[in-house]
Amino acid sequence: MSKVKNDKDAAQGIPGVINDSADQSGTTVHPDPFSNLEGLRLSQDHLEAVGLKKQLMTVPVRKPSKEWFVRVHPDSDYRLETAVVELKEEGEIYLVDRSLWPELASESTFHYKAFFTAISRPGNVPFLWPVRMPGEDGKLDSWNESATEIATSIATKEWTRCVSNRYLGAYEPQIASASESWGEPQWPDMPFNELLRLAFKNAFINTVDHPVLRRLRGEE
Amino acid sequence: MVDFEYGSAPGELPEVRCMVARELFTGRLIRLWEDQLSGLPQPPFKIDHHSLFVAYLASAELGCFEVLEWSPPQRILDLYVEFKRLTSGRQVPAGRGLLGALAYFGIASMEAAEKNGMRELALRGGSYSGEEKVALLDYCQTDVDSLAKLLPAMESHIDLPRALLRGRYMVAVARMESAGVPIDLETFKRIQDHWDDIKLSVVRELDAGRGIYEGTSFRTQRFADYLHRAGIAWPLLESGQPALDDKTFKDMAAMHPHEIGPIRELRYALSSLRLNSLAVGSDGRNRCMLSPFMSRTGRNQPSNAKFIFGPAVWLRSLIKPDEGCAIAYIDYEQQEFALAAALSGDEAMMNAYRSGDPYLAFARQAGAVPPDATKQSHKSEREQFKVCALAVQYGMGAEALAVKLGVSKWRGRHLLELHRETYPRYWQWSDAVEARAVLTGKLTSTFGWQVHAVAGANPRSLRNFPLQANGAEMLRLACCLATERGIKVCAPVHDAVLVEAPSGDIDRVVAETQAVMTEASELVVPGFPLRTDYEVVRWPDRYRDPRGQTMWNCVMGVINKIGLPAGQEGHGADMHPVGCANANPVHSIISY
Numbered sequence: 043m044s045k046v047k048n049d050k051d052a053a054q055g056i057p058g059v060i061n062d063s064a065d066q067s068g069t070t071v072h073p074d075p076f077s078n079l080e081g082l083r084l085s086q087d088h089l090e091a092v093g094l095k096k097q098l099m100t101v102p103v104r105k106p107s108k109e110w111f112v113r114v115h116p117d118s119d120y121r122l123e124t125a126v127v128e129l130k131e132e133g134e135i136y137l138v139d140r141s142l143w144p145e146l147a148s149e150s151t152f153h154y155k156a157f158f159t160a161i162s163r164p165g166n167v168p169f170l171w172p173v174r175m176p177g178e179d180g181k182l183d184s185w186n187e188s189a190t191e192i193a194t195s196i197a198t199k200e201w202t203r204c205v206s207n208r209y210l211g212a213y214e215p216q217i218a219s220a221s222e223s224w225g226e227p228q229w230p231d232m233p234f235n236e237l238l239r240l241a242f243k244n245a246f247i248n249t250v251d252h253p254v255l256r257r258l259r260g261e262e
Numbered sequence: 263m264v265d266f267e268y269g270s271a272p273g274e275l276p277e278v279r280c281m282v283a284r285e286l287f288t289g290r291l292i293r294l295w296e297d298q299l300s301g302l303p304q305p306p307f308k309i310d311h312h313s314l315f316v317a318y319l320a321s322a323e324l325g326c327f328e329v330l331e332w333s334p335p336q337r338i339l340d341l342y343v344e345f346k347r348l349t350s351g352r353q354v355p356a357g358r359g360l361l362g363a364l365a366y367f368g369i370a371s372m373e374a375a376e377k378n379g380m381r382e383l384a385l386r387g388g389s390y391s392g393e394e395k396v397a398l399l400d401y402c403q404t405d406v407d408s409l410a411k412l413l414p415a416m417e418s419h420i421d422l423p424r425a426l427l428r429g430r431y432m433v434a435v436a437r438m439e440s441a442g443v444p445i446d447l448e449t450f451k452r453i454q455d456h457w458d459d460i461k462l463s464v465v466r467e468l469d470a471g472r473g474i475y476e477g478t479s480f481r482t483q484r485f486a487d488y489l490h491r492a493g494i495a496w497p498l499l500e501s502g503q504p505a506l507d508d509k510t511f512k513d514m515a516a517m518h519p520h521e522i523g524p525i526r527e528l529r530y531a532l533s534s535l536r537l538n539s540l541a542v543g544s545d546g547r548n549r550c551m552l553s554p555f556m557s558r559t560g561r562n563q564p565s566n567a568k569f570i571f572g573p574a575v576w577l578r579s580l581i582k583p584d585e586g587c588a589i590a591y592i593d594y595e596q597q598e599f600a601l602a603a604a605l606s607g608d609e610a611m612m613n614a615y616r617s618g619d620p621y622l623a624f625a626r627q628a629g630a631v632p633p634d635a636t637k638q639s640h641k642s643e644r645e646q647f648k649v650c651a652l653a654v655q656y657g658m659g660a661e662a663l664a665v666k667l668g669v670s671k672w673r674g675r676h677l678l679e680l681h682r683e684t685y686p687r688y689w690q691w692s693d694a695v696e697a698r699a700v701l702t703g704k705l706t707s708t709f710g711w712q713v714h715a716v717a718g719a720n721p722r723s724l725r726n727f728p729l730q731a732n733g734a735e736m737l738r739l740a741c742c743l744a745t746e747r748g749i750k751v752c753a754p755v756h757d758a759v760l761v762e763a764p765s766g767d768i769d770r771v772v773a774e775t776q777a778v779m780t781e782a783s784e785l786v787v788p789g790f791p792l793r794t795d796y797e798v799v800r801w802p803d804r805y806r807d808p809r810g811q812t813m814w815n816c817v818m819g820v821i822n823k824i825g826l827p828a829g830q831e832g833h834g835a836d837m838h839p840v841g842c843a844n845a846n847p848v849h850s851i852i853s854y
Binding site: 075080082086088089092096164219221225228 | 422427605629633676679683691693698788
């Protein structure tokens, strides 16, 4: 830092200084703007400022991808056992109103399913995982049996991959070695019935005249 | 309202010609020529905290204060800085000089040609006739009168308390510009004098075994062949030719420091380096305008050619403390990562920074390495997570990240996914940054620097703004505190400062500088102090940057080979046997 000469009002009587009017003496005491720098801080909480919140618009209904690790919501309120019409060719699944179940019992596309609220990694995408339930005869194939076991007992606690084993005829759970460090999933802040509404917003059969049923009956 | 006219030869301190000042409220006018000014122990106006010192690019005026050994004003309002802030991110039709600012507000001013003529007169130096003195003083007064018109026009746009903080930084800038960076003048002059000979020889030396050059001409096909032989995957243009821009070379040199680093240095040295532009004064100090607030993020943006910390990193080995002195390069550790963590409030990210090695912590948190992994045991994983963490802050996509790392696109995508999943709060915050910019049309940093988000603004730049702008705030505060506490800061360098002291005092000065840097960090992100790292270089050693070490050794080797004395090289540490193309970089004082 450079050496500084003694402080004094050096303007007195020197050529070049034109005193147009009286010197302004300090009449106002100004607050020191540097005495409280913390007070000058502007918030950087952009989240708070814009109130940005992601709105969930779509909830896929699907099996977990072979590449995903998933977690299943441990709360039983986030599950549903119900019946659906599943059109495998189209990859479509329709929720069926309970009043229609007796009438559709013999329909080959009609199945009882359990829906588990799950979330994927990567992507953090919430989805409904459908797993077939035992039919009228109480039997369940080993694929769906193993999927149910994984969804209810393992993926509720650990990030788990559902790996199919053709020789075993069942899914095998593969728990992520980093499951602990990945931490808990961020579940959507939304009740289950709202998730269900998003998942089946255009896929709910509540009348025998529903176009899907008419098509299955060969009426159109 | 104050303006100086001065001359300034490259690298030298300003030569004051005259000063005009006017007190706004009283109308009191002061017009003084250099001989009158130099006799004054203090400025002929009040500079205490009851008075406001108004100037345009005040660092220039304050540089004259330094030369005149006057105390700096306590309250400074720099209308250049405030105009830059007001228009940051926007196109300004007539530029950001004083005339441009006047034009922006529709205030009539003198013609640019007339202004240039008077500037030339000020730069000329030598003796001035009475008429010339009056003409220069009159010209200087027009600038002061312009300030008096500009201030009321800008008043409603000025956020005064924070504007004063920016003005305070201009004192630090003047002090740093005045201090300059110590340069080994003798070696610099030798390189300068024999540059044409050196260039040819250096090409031969560095290109040996590579075969990229024909004479001093870079041949793209030969380069492609070299890449093939060396097994280096290189980004291609749509035409199928290798991308040859400096950004690509910089990224690839970071990945392949031994193979590509010297080629990048060589290409820059042959195509862009203007040795004569490096501003070194007769006292061996590199001094140039630090161009404070010049970038949109408010960072300094000194001239690449004039500043020793420009892109030619090998030239940095010219930095050498004077006899009996030492310099220290003190930088914030992972400043941008820390800011991303603290500003977003992402606890996992904050914990990663607190761990001391955020990149390894990121790999651990993502489950990519075991909890007991170390820098040594998982070097390559750490490097990948480091590059990923840095890339995220610049909004890099999976493909570019994959190229940067030399991995598959899938791996690049996976790393980015891991970042999103490990630091979800950071991503929410980053989304909000972009949304806020779009919704409000601007972003503002902690102490009020701002950028306008005009139509077509790059979302990646907007997301990066808080990290850069707050990093800049932090370093500005550190520079203020350091210089005000008597620390000789030679230069600010992005997220670091170079300080100088007598060898016996350097350890104390380093500790004091680290303390002010921590203090500054807590002013920007309270409760989350940033760590600093440092390296000290004592005379007769010199500064080193590993990225330029091969080139530097080669230049020194060539100087030897063509029979030129190599200067006072201090234990011969810089001399390298001829045939240095594969020289290993020496210990660095820059980590990257």
